[in-house]
Amino acid sequence: MPFSESSALRARQALAGIWLAVILSLFHDPWSPVLTAPDSPVGPLALEAHHCVTVQNHCTHSHSYPIGAPVFWGLLLPLLIAVLFLFGHELWRRVCPLSFFSQLGRSLDRLRRRRPWSRSGTVPAQVKAPRVAADSWLGRHHLSLQFGLFYVALCGRILFVNSQRLSLALFMLAFIVAAAVVGFLYDGKSWCQYICPVAPVEAFYTGPRGLFGSRAHVKPDPSVKVSQSMCRTVASPGAPEKSACVACKTNCIDIDAEKTYWLTLMQPDRQRLYYGYAGLVLAYFAYYFLYSGSWAYYFSGLWSHEADQHAHLLDSGFAVGLGLVVGGHTLILPKLLAVPLVLGGGALAGYGLGRLAEALAARRLIRAERPLGREQLRHRCFTLTTFTIFNVFFVFGGYNLRALLPTPIASYIPVLLCGLSALWLHRTWHRHPDDYSREVMAQRQRGRQARPAAAPAQSSPSPGQTPPAKNQPAKTPPAKTPVAQVRFAIGPDGRA
Numbered sequence: 001m002p003f004s005e006s007s008a009l010r011a012r013q014a015l016a017g018i019w020l021a022v023i024l025s026l027f028h029d030p031w032s033p034v035l036t037a038p039d040s041p042v043g044p045l046a047l048e049a050h051h052c053v054t055v056q057n058h059c060t061h062s063h064s065y066p067i068g069a070p071v072f073w074g075l076l077l078p079l080l081i082a083v084l085f086l087f088g089h090e091l092w093r094r095v096c097p098l099s100f101f102s103q104l105g106r107s108l109d110r111l112r113r114r115r116p117w118s119r120s121g122t123v124p125a126q127v128k129a130p131r132v133a134a135d136s137w138l139g140r141h142h143l144s145l146q147f148g149l150f151y152v153a154l155c156g157r158i159l160f161v162n163s164q165r166l167s168l169a170l171f172m173l174a175f176i177v178a179a180a181v182v183g184f185l186y187d188g189k190s191w192c193q194y195i196c197p198v199a200p201v202e203a204f205y206t207g208p209r210g211l212f213g214s215r216a217h218v219k220p221d222p223s224v225k226v227s228q229s230m231c232r233t234v235a236s237p238g239a240p241e242k243s244a245c246v247a248c249k250t251n252c253i254d255i256d257a258e259k260t261y262w263l264t265l266m267q268p269d270r271q272r273l274y275y276g277y278a279g280l281v282l283a284y285f286a287y288y289f290l291y292s293g294s295w296a297y298y299f300s301g302l303w304s305h306e307a308d309q310h311a312h313l314l315d316s317g318f319a320v321g322l323g324l325v326v327g328g329h330t331l332i333l334p335k336l337l338a339v340p341l342v343l344g345g346g347a348l349a350g351y352g353l354g355r356l357a358e359a360l361a362a363r364r365l366i367r368a369e370r371p372l373g374r375e376q377l378r379h380r381c382f383t384l385t386t387f388t389i390f391n392v393f394f395v396f397g398g399y400n401l402r403a404l405l406p407t408p409i410a411s412y413i414p415v416l417l418c419g420l421s422a423l424w425l426h427r428t429w430h431r432h433p434d435d436y437s438r439e440v441m442a443q444r445q446r447g448r449q450a451r452p453a454a455a456p457a458q459s460s461p462s463p464g465q466t467p468p469a470k471n472q473p474a475k476t477p478p479a480k481t482p483v484a485q486v487r488f489a490i491g492p493d494g495r496a
Contacts, residue, residue: 005232005241008094016097019172022068022076026169029066036305037064053302055292056319065305069168070400073304078398081205085390086420088210089202093192093229093254101176102183102191112185129187131248132194142194143269147276150197151347154284155340159313163306188248189231204277207386208258208379208431211424216256217440229254262433265375265382272351274382278389279350280343285396287342291335293319301400317342357381375433387425391418 025032052059083092093099105112112129132139161167182191192199209215216227224240226232230252231244245255253260264270288298297303317338333341358381365371372380394417402410 005234006237011095012097012100015095016100019097022072023169023172025066025068026165026172029068029165032067033064036067053296053300054294055297055302056316057293060302060306062302063305063307065163065307066165069163069165070301070304072168073162074301074398074401078394081201081390081393081397082417084202084205084210085386085424086211088213088228089206089253089257090210090213090228092202096192098175098179098196098198099189099192102179102189104180105184106187129246130185131187131246132190134250138194141269143200143273146195146197147200147273149195150200151280151343153197154280155343158284158287158339158343159336160310162303163309167310186248188246189254190248192254193249193252200273200277203253204274204386205390206253206257206261207383207428208261209428211420211427213257215258215439217259217436218443227255228257258436262375262436265378265433270382271355271378274385275351275354276347277350278354278385280347281389281393282350283343283346285392286346287339290318290322290342291338293322298396299399299403301403304400354381354385379431380429383425383428387421390421394418 051062053062054060080092132142134140138145156171161171178195179191182195186194206213214228219227226241226243231246231254232241233244234241245252251260251263285298288303289295291297313336314334317333317335358378361381362372362374362377365377391414394414402413404410405413
């Protein structure tokens with residue numbers, strides 16, 4: 001996004017402050033329950049006193065509650081998903097408050113340092129902060145680790161932190177401490193690249209590029225060396241921004257998101273991410289119905305302000321008639337086991353069905369004599385998956401607060417988001433890696449033309465040297481390399 005690093009820093013600091021204020025309100029909030037008391041005349045946040053929500057055939061009445069958790073789940077989290085989809089990862093990565101905490105060690109110059117030694121073992125080399133090696137276990141399997149952490153966090157949300165303010169506050173503080181510790185131990189954006197559970201979500205909703213995101217490989221000014229959300233610094237006020245990249249990640253999404261997308265498209269972990277995440281999201285929303293027996297439990301927002309969430313951990317995890325049937329008998333599982341079973345089963349089912357759908361689409365296209373390349377077919381399957389899950393999410397996400405708006409406005413928000421996602425689908429559907437390669441080559445050509453041509457130096461031959469012949473035949477220019485062969489010819493710094 002076209003805004004300066006100083007503005008991004010102020011935004012990160014402001015969001016970090018807002019986040020800390022939300023955490024403090026989870027510890028102590030004596031004011032907002034007045035707004036949510038039954039039949040309260042102060043605000044529209046409360047249900048009617050006689051309103052009843054049925055959960056497993058039991059009637060649950062409303063009560064006054066602090067609004068910290070409902071606002072976080074119903075407003076801030078859906079807003080994050082909308083920003084990722086519409087503006088891509090680059091806007092969020094530059095203003096993410098968790099990224100701010102992960103860079104505290106670097107900002108305060110308190111990174112862990114180690115002094116490597118030269119091969120001779122006598123001369124110490126430059127002291128520098130360690131980085132995650134690309135060939136290490138973490139470097140090779142970080143996406144699977146991040147997706148696993150996201151799954152654990154989602155299970156923990158349903159079981160422990162949805163409506164328990166103290167648990168939610170400790171949950172958030174644990175993330176802040178973890179980000180700060182990783183940022184202290186490793187240089188660069190190691191937390192964002194290798195550990196953060198939100199990184200798979202960013203990759204899923206961004207795809208090649210957000211609807212209003214920028215293209216790192218196509219710059220109006222080729223002399224600008226920073227792009228998207230890459231690490232940068234400003235030497236002095238008014239000075240141009242400079243890259244502060246320490247090469248903590250190969251094929252970094254912060255430098256060029258579309259390049260990273262095409263290079264990792266055919267990797268197995270990307271397939272697990274896209275289809276597994278889709279199944280996980282569907283299973284997450286479906287579990288509220290399986291647990292309560294109706295959609296009223298979710299759409300009323302009761303799950304975000306239950307008074308005794310922890311008391312139901314060992315109760316039945318399924319409503320009557322919706323549990324697992326084994327040998328003709330309904331198997332009663334406690335909620336503590338039902339949640340990871342349903343969410344894990346949803347992720348596995350999504351992965352399996354996604355692979356099956358991809359294989360069936362390939363066979364059908366071959367029979368219709370309209371075959372697509374493997375890259376293009378998978379890209380379209382990923383694109384359709386992202387489009388579907390984005391719209392499903394906003395049918396449910398934020399409904400507890402969206403329903404408080406006037407009826408026309410509450411109905412127009414999902415319609416507006418569906419229209420914007422349709423524009424993203426139309427633009428992304430026909431995108432091909434060769435399009436990216438041609439744009440990279442065109443940008444390089446524009447960069448060469450923008451450079452002033454240097455006059456050839458006329459040097460006189462030295463004594464004893466034979467002067468060049470006047471009628472020497474012109475040299476044949478080197479043949480141009482086809483676009484398909486220069487695909488992703490990117491330098492080691494990650495820029496085209």
